[in-house]
Amino acid sequence: MAAHDNHGAAYGNHGSLKSYIIGFVLSIVLTVVPLVAVLGADLGRTATMIVILAAAVLQFAIQLLFFMHLREGENARWNIMSLLLGVLILVTVVGGSIWIMTYNTVAH
Numbered sequence: 117m118a119a120h121d122n123h124g125a126a127y128g129n130h131g132s133l134k135s136y137i138i139g140f141v142l143s144i145v146l147t148v149v150p151l152v153a154v155l156g157a158d159l160g161r162t163a164t165m166i167v168i169l170a171a172a173v174l175q176f177a178i179q180l181l182f183f184m185h186l187r188e189g190e191n192a193r194w195n196i197m198s199l200l201l202g203v204l205i206l207v208t209v210v211g212g213s214i215w216i217m218t219y220n221t222v223a224h
Contacts, residue, residue, distance in 0.1 A: 139182025146175040 153159055153167040180186040186195055 135182055139178055142178045142182070143175060146171045146178065 150168045150171045153164050157164070159167065180199070186192065186199065189195070
């Protein structure tokens, strides 16, 4: 039993009820905000898309920090660096694909 207690102390406040409740409430808020922007707000198309995109990015960060415990543990720095590398590769592939599809028109 002592080894389990030491494991919890070494990893900080891993999975506390308080962190789960905060993450859950923030996730609910970040789900309702785009819904309100689409259904009730008189925003233009661009503003609505920006609200949805911002809420999605924040929701992604909340999930990583509160539920997947990205910043906790012995190798938290490596986890964050791996995530950033993955995001960089994703942005490069998606951005490059959009760029190619946009400017790959052949003039006849």
